[in-house]
Amino acid sequence: MITFDRVSKRYEEGHDALREISFRIDRDELVFLTGHSGAGKSTLLRLIMLMDRPSRGQVIIDGQNLATVRARGIPQHRRGIGVVFQNHQLLFDRSVFDNVALPLIIAGYDHRDIGRRVRAALDKVGLLSRERALPITLSGGEQQRVGIARAVVGKPKILLADEPTGNLDPVLSAEIMKLFEDFSQVGVTVLIASHDLILISRLRHRIITLRQGCLVSGSAL
Amino acid sequence: MKARRETVRRREGASPSRTGWKDRLNAWLQHHRLSAADSLVRVLDNPGSSLLTWLVIGIALALPVGLNVALDNVSQVSAGWESPAQISLFLQDRVDDESARAFEEELVSRKDIRETRIISREEALEEFRTLSGFADVLASLEENPLPDLMLVTPAADLDEPAVSALRAELQTRTEVAEAVLDMQWLQRLNSLMELGRRLVMAVGGMLVIGVLLILGNTIKLGIESRRDEIVIVKLVGGSNGFVRRPFLYTGLWYGVGGGFLAALLVSAALWFLEEPIGELALLYESAFQLRGLGVMGALNLVILGGMLGLAGAWLAVSRHLVHIEPR
Numbered sequence: 001m002i003t004f005d006r007v008s009k010r011y012e013e014g015h016d017a018l019r020e021i022s023f024r025i026d027r028d029e030l031v032f033l034t035g036h037s038g039a040g041k042s043t044l045l046r047l048i049m050l051m052d053r054p055s056r057g058q059v060i061i062d063g064q065n066l067a068t069v070r071a072r073g074i075p076q077h078r079r080g081i082g083v084v085f086q087n088h089q090l091l092f093d094r095s096v097f098d099n100v101a102l103p104l105i106i107a108g109y110d111h112r113d114i115g116r117r118v119r120a121a122l123d124k125v126g127l128l129s130r131e132r133a134l135p136i137t138l139s140g141g142e143q144q145r146v147g148i149a150r151a152v153v154g155k156p157k158i159l160l161a162d163e164p165t166g167n168l169d170p171v172l173s174a175e176i177m178k179l180f181e182d183f184s185q186v187g188v189t190v191l192i193a194s195h196d197l198i199l200i201s202r203l204r205h206r207i208i209t210l211r212q213g214c215l216v217s218g219s220a221l
Numbered sequence: 222m223k224a225r226r227e228t229v230r231r232r233e234g235a236s237p238s239r240t241g242w243k244d245r246l247n248a249w250l251q252h253h254r255l256s257a258a259d260s261l262v263r264v265l266d267n268p269g270s271s272l273l274t275w276l277v278i279g280i281a282l283a284l285p286v287g288l289n290v291a292l293d294n295v296s297q298v299s300a301g302w303e304s305p306a307q308i309s310l311f312l313q314d315r316v317d318d319e320s321a322r323a324f325e326e327e328l329v330s331r332k333d334i335r336e337t338r339i340i341s342r343e344e345a346l347e348e349f350r351t352l353s354g355f356a357d358v359l360a361s362l363e364e365n366p367l368p369d370l371m372l373v374t375p376a377a378d379l380d381e382p383a384v385s386a387l388r389a390e391l392q393t394r395t396e397v398a399e400a401v402l403d404m405q406w407l408q409r410l411n412s413l414m415e416l417g418r419r420l421v422m423a424v425g426g427m428l429v430i431g432v433l434l435i436l437g438n439t440i441k442l443g444i445e446s447r448r449d450e451i452v453i454v455k456l457v458g459g460s461n462g463f464v465r466r467p468f469l470y471t472g473l474w475y476g477v478g479g480g481f482l483a484a485l486l487v488s489a490a491l492w493f494l495e496e497p498i499g500e501l502a503l504l505y506e507s508a509f510q511l512r513g514l515g516v517m518g519a520l521n522l523v524i525l526g527g528m529l530g531l532a533g534a535w536l537a538v539s540r541h542l543v544h545i546e547p548r
Contacts, residue, residue: 049456075461
């Protein structure tokens with residue numbers, strides 16, 4: 001589902017964020033991506049999201065070589081990927097419902113369909129009763145769950161998460177991880193960047209480790 | 222080998238997300254509705270600043286449009302004078318009444334002359350005496366200094382060069398001392414009007430550019446204040462068109478409101494001027510009536526405002542939106 005083939009990324013100022021990275025993640029796998037800050041985790045996710053292009057090598061997502069995706073095709077590509085951000089990236093002047101509905105509005109779903117799907121996603125993350133609330137009135141853990149509901153509402157094949165438990169206490173973090181495991185069991189490919197080694201090593205999934213832009217363990221290609 | 226496998230996979234990957242063109246059209250229309258309503262709500266939610274924007278656009282549009290209406294009215298007045306032009310024939314002293322009448326009959330029978338009128342030197346003197354107030358001076362004159370005058374009205378279908386040619390021809394007649402076509406002041410008025418029209422166009426053009434820049438700047442501020450939202454929308458797959466739409470509608474609402482205000486301002490100014498102009502027309506015994514914008518004019522103004530709004534928003538959006546990308 002996600003294939004990196006000798007991917008390097010060098011930024012203009014000469015800093016090598018990724019060096020010759022190769023790995024492969026299959027459908028319905030859940031994989032952790034770990035390493036110190038600056039090891040290249042975020043860069044790797046950015047390449048999958050097409051927020052950046054690799055300097056060398058190929059990224060293939062769901063059978064499509066991203067080098068063939070032109071600027072016009074980027075929105076379509078992103079609609080196929082659900083993303084959970086560390087800082088949630090919620091719209092604070094819109095209700096929880098509207099936040100979660102955003103990807104569906106963008107994709108052009110019918111409004112009745114939107115209501116049904118949004119409530120299903122909110123139900124899944126346990127926030128159905130808060131659909132009218134504004135995100136600012138929610139706790140950090142709840143905001144993160146709104147972000148997760150938004151990421152999965154369009155039923156993407158791939159779910160990416162960048163430090164989804166970064167600001168949460170261990171109990172909440174474990175709950176969030178449990179949610180991701182549930183999604184991977186229904187056929188979603190999940191890739192989670194996290195430096196919370198204690199938590200992720202307990203969960204018994206493959207761990208890809210990056211160090212200074214190099215892949216040091218967890219490759220399966 | 223590898224490349225072939227990729228293309229096969231890509232085809233599989235693309236198919237599930239494909240929707241019919243009808244669905245896509247519906248989604249597109251739905252988002253237009255949503256954006257239009259949403260941006261209207263946003264504009265109305267800030268009545269103070271929106272009203273200011275509307276006023277700026279309204280005044281900038283009302284100025285050239287008002288001047289244009291004024292010019293239209295002036296040309297309406299002068300159109301009444303322009304045709305039929307009159308040629309004044311001052312007859313030679315030696316032409317007596319008899320031959321003057323014969324000359325008149327000859328002229329009236331011509332196809333390019335509609336009518337003629339003789340003002341004899343006695344009549345002219347009498348008229349001059351009553352109108353000028355020089356009665357005493359004139360009475361002391363031994364003989365009448367005025368010539369016989371024949372006023373010739375050319376046929377209505379004669380254009381300006383033809384009338385001039387007619388004047389030149391009449392000038393060559395032995396009965397005529399001088400043939401005068403008094404159109405010079407009209408020509409002067411016309412060129413003044415043309416000058417006025419050009420000035421209005423120049424001022425209007427500059428004001429239109431001003432409106433575009435003001436709107437562009439207003440929309441730019443709107444874009445800046447919603448930068449985070451734009452980034453998020455782009456992250457979850459919103460296309461440039463999707464992000465652009467609400468801002469274009471915002472521009473449209475500003476423009477439409479401004480055009481409406483401009484129509485209102487012009488109408489108010491005309492209403493304000495109507496009474497004194499009516500009195501003036503009465504004093505000149507003219508049936509002149511002030512011609513306003515009319516419903517179509519007002520509608521056109523609103524449409525023009527809307528189009529300017531769209532254009533200004535487009536300017537801002539095309540300059541600023543592409544630079545806002547998720548980082």
